[in-house]
Amino acid sequence: MQINIELNGQETVIECEAHETLLMVLRREGMSSVRFGSSSGETGASAVLFDGRLASSEVILAAQASGHSVVTLESLNTDSSLHPVQAAFAATGAMQSGYSVGAMILGTLQLLKETPDPTEFEIRDMLSGILDRETAYVKPVAAVQQAAAVLRGEEPEPFRPLILKPMTDGTNPVEVDPNDSPPEASDAIPRLIPSSEVPSTSVVGKPEVKVDAVRLVKGNPAFTADFDIRGLLHAKVLRSPHAHARIVSIDDSEALALSGVHAVVHHENVNRVKYASGGQSYPNPKPHDQVSFDNKVRHVGDRVAAVAAETPEIAEEACSLIKVEYEILPAVFDELEAGKPDAPVIHDEVDTVDIADRDRNLVHQIFAERGDVDSALKNADHTYEQTFRVHQVQPAPIEPHISTAWLDSDQRLVVRTATQVPFHTRRMLAPLVGMDIKDVRIIKPRIGGGFGAKQEMLIEDIVAHLAIATRKPVQLELTRAEEFYASRTRHPQTLTYRTGVDSEGNLVAQELKLVGNTGPYGTHGYTVQTVAGLRGLSSYNCDNKRFDCDVMYTNIPVPGAYRGYGAPQALFGLEAHMEDIALDLGIDPIEFRRQNWVKVGDEMNIAPHLGEQGTTEEELDEYPKVMSNGIEECVAQGSRAIGWHRRHDESWKNPADRPHIRRGLGFAFCMHGTSIPFLDMGGCSIKLNDDGSFNMLVGATDLGTGADTVLGQIAAEVLGVPLEDIRVYSSDTDVTPFDTGAYASSTTYISGAAAKKAADAVRKRLKERAAMLLDIEIPCSIELRDKRAWAPDGRSVSLEEIALDSLHLNEQEQIMGTGSHVSPDCPPPFAAQFVEIEIDTETGQIEVIKMIMAVDCGVAINPVTASGQVEGGMLQALGYAHCEEIVLDDKGTMVNPSFGPYRIYRADEMPKTEVFLVQTMEDSGPFGAKAVAEIPKDGVAPAIRNAILNATGVRIDELPFTPERVHRALKGD
């Protein structure tokens, strides 16, 4: 059929099918800013102005749009400049991945057209239909406010951090004056507390605009789905309806006979090559218990077959024509049930080895001990034991997993894919498709969020098998439902802490017994639990520590990596446990923690025993020590901002005009890690261009975090140029240096150090060439700044002159440098998490009023992107604590695989959120940096739990805090 649309002001005639959505035809027309998030339209990533109203184009039939006006972000791109709204989104750091920024900008345009000076309520209402897992909506609100001011003809203040005076000397606690309150500022502005130990810098530490901002705010092609490829086939996956079954037979003849179908792959025609899908360093942790297609399925949604066809609809129909006969087997979902004698054996195949006890579904037993825990517990003045249950949630990046594979003209396999681990993917994929690593190329474009779900070789093998089978390019994009039940999730766990305390309130023993649920496959099952162990036992000084863990197979959707990686589970238990011990001992909960938490110079005495490749029981000669710690300043700043003194004010806690409401404040101490020592490695190369600018190639994977920007700032600082003179290109396994990938809070610390080393090498050679031009004998006396090389006597030569001289005129050479970095250290960032809640004692409903995180991440290379990481992390952590959960029925089928039933926070319901960046100088990090990406995931759940306790005296040791669970707890059930 033919439709007529006024598309960005132009009458446009488009051919389409009756079933096609407006999103489909807009993308076919080249509108790359309009992006898929879910077929129900709830993500808003596809929103356009439809007759002037913001509307999700996924739920509009193209035919419905005939005769209507449609405006997309491309309408603003008439030249290279930015519209004030686009400029405001770039300047305020309002986008991380930028996947949904087109919808936000369009909504802003319309809102400001009708309401030039909107209230925050009106802004948040406009944003309510655009889900964002990255920003917590804080900076998008600021962007709209800034754009509004500009369009009204005002000159808003530049968006930059608010500098606050330190409240402490950096080491000792202070008593916060209840009458003291921090200076007022927009929530979006990071509060920066500088350290006198940090040297002055020009580019590092500044709120630079992201290097990819223009591409993103213009909606230019950037993501995997945005790149056209001729003759593309579309893949769909036939998935198991059973939680546990053997495939007795599979008949693909009808599917293959369907017109438009090019290939069907399944266990009978794909080689059986064992692997583990977690994107981790070589050698991948065992067991290698997966194959691309198996003759057994182990969870609802497990792969059965995949089809490549000319359209997604044909591929889907072909899937329905594949006849599969199953022998349905009993299933088990609970980690505590999986090891019982009557539980089904989930991996009974003989070719999976290295399972600790397959008959008990015990994948791993992990054990590490320092000192003598049993003896210390026996002799302790006080002992405490407490068990916690944590649930399964989904990272839910708004861009689903998507990969495109093809054979290039040299018959090499190329995969453009939304991955956090391109180099691991290349290494892991090659054997599955029978190719050498050198014949596989992985290209990572922009990624619309990952959060760990894309630290996995999840679908690349499927498109590769199909591309090889068809000799045509093949693309697979997961549906939102598949993203929920066939992607990766956070591990459910049962955690039991036992702690011994002496009469002075010092910890003398601490044990964490953990039963982890890794679902049907090991993937990250080993390492997530070991991280839970080391994070759960590292925060506090104690000579006797023990981690005792069983990792169990079950038939739930597959857990894997999710930002935080075991720490959110462990710290929920730990920080609740510590709160309860303190209250039992009659000690202030923060004071009790302070007495025991690790300080500068203290050993991290369990971490080295819990490695990615295994545990070690041998005592080490030396243990890593904490070398920087800003927690006292964090506590002081956070206490003042939250009004911590109110926690004992009964008149505040029990508002007289709302008798069913109780108020509470909660705190959690957070300590995370920065990279994996001796394992994470990143590489960088930098070359000089004719005009004195630089190309920088990094293997590091920016998944919206701002990594490219931060690495560019580090190089720019070293080379004495503005950030705009560093052109960053990342993650193409044929072109860029190696990097382990975006995980373990490693990019700034590891890849940043690699960038600094590469820049140092270039800097050294620039000085030598400048010395030649300036006729100076001692190159090291030369300084690089303001795009020039300066001699001590004040003479200078520009980098452009050095470039032209070295490339074209004298002793010609390409000035370039490379660097790679691996660290023996893992310097912990620290944070104080505070929350304020209101609880309805009659219904159990909790409302989180305010979240404040004060974090010591060393030197924030870019305070705007760093604070954005904290804001987004707290949003996800809030969902984990409060409302998100994967719910399975008794057959193992997820009952809520869509946004809405699976509840994530919207813009119009977020609590007030503030971020404090407390500077410390971490000498092992580039320019003093430590990690910031994952620590905001750790403290919200225990802080809310402790706030409930503060408000009501009731302890709830299971997540999430849904109204019914809280109500039952309040009743004493």
Add this chain to the structure above:
Amino acid sequence: MTKIISYQRPGNLEEALSLLSLDKHVPLAGGTLLNTSEDNEPLHFVDLQGLPLKGIKRSNGKLTIGSMVTLDEIMKNSDCPDSIRRSSRSELPSTLRTLATIGGTVASGDSDSQLIASLLVHDAEITILNSSDGELSIPLQEVLIKPEGLASELIMSIDLDTDGECVMEATGRTPADTPIVSVTARRCSGGDRMAVTGVASTPVLVDSENPTVSLQPSSDFRGDSEYRMHLVKILASRALDLLNGGK
């Protein structure tokens, strides 16, 4: 997504009724439900956007809302009672309420719809057009009993009373979540009206003095039957307190 055999956009009511009388022909309003349905049954879509079913009119104390008026339009229309505007806002987020219509919402009969609950307490009557009887005006609660009966008919408009005072109480997982249970109550010259969501297959009118009588809510992961009954009691009591001048 529902499989679409054909898409048609009738230009008048007669043509629309004629199409809807055919097998597997269904009315398409905003599309937020039908276009996203998981039902795989192939259907013919009859798009109602070309019909004269828009507009909001006030007369003689009654408000008439055309069935193709979007929730966004209702939310922004000052003639609409505040409870109707607020429940239109809470029904869907910004990118969907610009498409969803009040007629489609009524036809869905969604158990959790606070907008339907608000319409119920405002004594909404639904004007329906069918080829045999012409236009009929039916109380909303009767329409909700058999929404499948609307398949070959057209919802023309919704008439509601606008007088009195209306309050809403709800419990959800988060502030903007679809409530597990909500109670909407209105006090007007004709007495009190109270409607509850989340306790039956559609929102239902209940006796404000005995709101749980005859309710048998189903359980789901957000709340079991017992908890939902508890919420009805609490929220209904609060709603009455508010109507009685409480805070």
